[in-house]
Amino acid sequence: MLDAAKACCERWGIEKVTVDDIAAAAGVSRATLYRLFPGGKDVLFDALRVRDIEEFFTRLTAGVAGADTLSELLVRTVVVATTDLRGDDHLAIMLASEPGDTLGQLTVQGLPRIIRMASLFLAPLVEPYVGRGDSSRLVELLSRLVISYFLAPSDHVDLGDAESARQFISTYILPAFEFTSGTSLIAASPTGAL
């Protein structure tokens, strides 16, 4: 079921997926889907690991998972990603996910909440790179970061373990930003340190 929901998201995008799509892809009726999940959004939340990433950022802010090292890595990742924001099918999902838009309850209730949470945490760290008050770009970058997380394989990652979380970022998040020239972009960042 979750794999089917994830496949639907990758195929049609989060904002276009319907409960009927997921049920059909999973080969079950809509009645069965509602027997397994409280609502349609819950299927997507589980499939896209929305609650996992919430916990991910929560633990980062609490310093449980080696926040200093990981946050620096996240900031560097965000800055590197500034080079090119185009060509990402899933980016627009996040960019448009503000209350009052036409994306429906999922994005209104779920994803922007995550972005807000992450923004509060990363804003002071990113500020030296993108400038104060440039929140729109920060939201874009965080969106891409979050989506990278969503699209990663659903293998178990112990987000409470610093090494496991760091390995996860190196494996799934950094490649998603499609480095075009190895470490050259990293070297172009303000501090130059990693």
Place this chain on the structure above:
Amino acid sequence: MLDAAKACCERWGIEKVTVDDIAAAAGVSRATLYRLFPGGKDVLFDALRVRDIEEFFTRLTAGVAGADTLSELLVRTVVVATTDLRGDDHLAIMLASEPGDTLGQLTVQGLPRIIRMASLFLAPLVEPYVGRGDSSRLVELLSRLVISYFLAPSDHVDLGDAESARQFISTYILPAFEFTSGTSLIAASPTGAL
């Protein structure tokens, strides 16, 4: 505008595209879109060249475009495509496009009509390959064929010229069937002749 509509179809699938999507992708307001086209469906019809392919099959049936050679090529293509129907993002669009489904007016009015037209023409030719009465598979194959046509670049193709049409098929349709081992699949067809 047409390029934007086509991009939206490739990104979200025909059944998920809205007028607002196309207008936003084209960078115009919805009011402007309705000034340029009678309705939302007309944009997709033009972008996906629905009327072109109708004329394409019409001319084939009339023998205007070297029907004998081209029809044989089409049949061979259809048979080769039998090997694998999965992994095509746009196939489900056609499979579900029957009157009464939830795909809306576009598919109800447009694509099934084309499939029906093509089926009437190709059915006797395909029969030796897929067997009499196996219309469901025939419809699937034709769907893929039609979609290949839709997704081809919108360069001008003179469908009334046999050589031009043949070159179009070789360039855009045959590659869309993703031959896995060169001509081996073609050699496995009943007659073995091309």
Place this chain on the structure above:
DNA sequence: AGACGATAAGACATATTGCGTCTCACTGTC
């Protein structure tokens, strides 16, 4: 400056679709 055409933004009513719940019939198991 003033007239003109094209456009963006958005309100509006209508039509369509999606959501969640429900009932019914079918199937396999005990």
Place this chain on the structure above:
DNA sequence: GACAGTGAGACGCAATATGTCTTATCGTCT
């Protein structure tokens, strides 16, 4: 036969899409 699980589909309600309209803005032409 009782039972749990399921598929198909109808139902009311909410959300979205469609197509038209009005208003304000911008650039161009006279």
